[in-house]
Amino acid sequence: MEFIRSVIALYAERWQWFLGLLGDHVRLALTAIIISGLLGLLIGVWISDRPKLAPAVIGVCNVLYTIPAISLLGILIPFFGIGNRTAVTALVIYGMMPMVRNTYTGIVNVDPDIIEAAVGMGSTKRQLLTRIKLPMALSVILAGLRSMVVMTISVGGIASFIGAGGLGVAIYRGITIYNPAMTFAGSLLIALTAIVADLLLGTAEKRYRKKRRMK
């Protein structure tokens, strides 16, 4: 109880500081989300009609995904130095896996009869991709995007250990000055941001499915 009161007091007292950190955090996460979203989508599409290459690419993404965040950041420092650039790079590397895997799975699982109908009716390769494959894979791709967004926002919390901005700064400062309330306050905001993002994307997905009368 005492602890919660001190967290609330901290928010009340330093709300501007927290707001600034929140802004930095969102900016950092959003940069990584946009890059890994686009890159992951492109790679997923690219391997979707290269069945020989696909398992290798997805395997690499899986391996990258299992590297502990702290050590990935450590490995990147010699190449990119410390700061936001390294943090974004690490987040993009993590974000690859859910995006590539879901884009690939979504596309290769489109009903082959549907593809055949579309080709038989005279679609070019590009028209087949943009009008049939991608829209039909969209809900699987959106599910990948959702888990990638949530992960990026929460892993973004440790980016400040290598000098990047964001709510991790509050966590890190709380640890160094023995102020658990501050660490908690930062973590709570990260969790809330992730939940809000997840809800927003979930609503978008539901709306899409409803519009297309999909179950």
Added chain:
Amino acid sequence: MAEAVIRFDHVNKAYGDTAVLRDFCLEVPEGECLTMIGRSGCGKTTALKLVNGLLTPDSGSVYVRGQDVSATDRIALRRSIGYVIQSTGLFPHMTVGKNIAYTPSLSRMWDRETERLEVACLLKTVGLEPELAGRYPSELSGGQRQRVGIARALAARPSIMLMDEPFGSVDEITRRSLQDELRSLRDELGLTVLFVTHDIGEAFRLGDRVLVMESGRISQLDTPERIAAAPADDFIRELIEDRK
């Protein structure tokens, strides 16, 4: 008789080691409705897919309007041939209207207003209410879906229709009315039709000629009357007897 609209010239086609079509020769004159019947797996679907270039012959050639399919612009060829697949293959993420307008939209043939009018007209042609245009395929019955499949194949005003068991999953009465509609459409539009079916009654009712297939070869090709009078093999004889 003028040059055949569809011509198979000594076509061989195999999947791996299994031959599916063997030295297949066939000429379909303009305006004919040719029905194809034969055991499951005898190569009917394969023959249709050679016409719109979804498959290529291992040897021999297929000609459509005198053009060798493997040497022509296949995208353009496919847009000029109506194709109704065995499982209807409607696009689940598009409305009925967008499904029907699919081929014309690939070459931006219709503006929005034209699309609305054409879709309504095509729906009427296949005996459906124009109001269905806004629905999604999952909201239709099996028979309605098959009608939409036909409307979609007709949209780009093809002169050739390839129909692979288009009336597979509907009851007998719906099937009859779809057959009647197809026949009057064919007369009205002068379509050349290749029509695959498992139903001998349907093959006889719709076909100007009936092609009986047996493991990749033509075992009989004649008018319904003559096939009924003198069936060339046991398969067709059994089918005819079953019907009685």
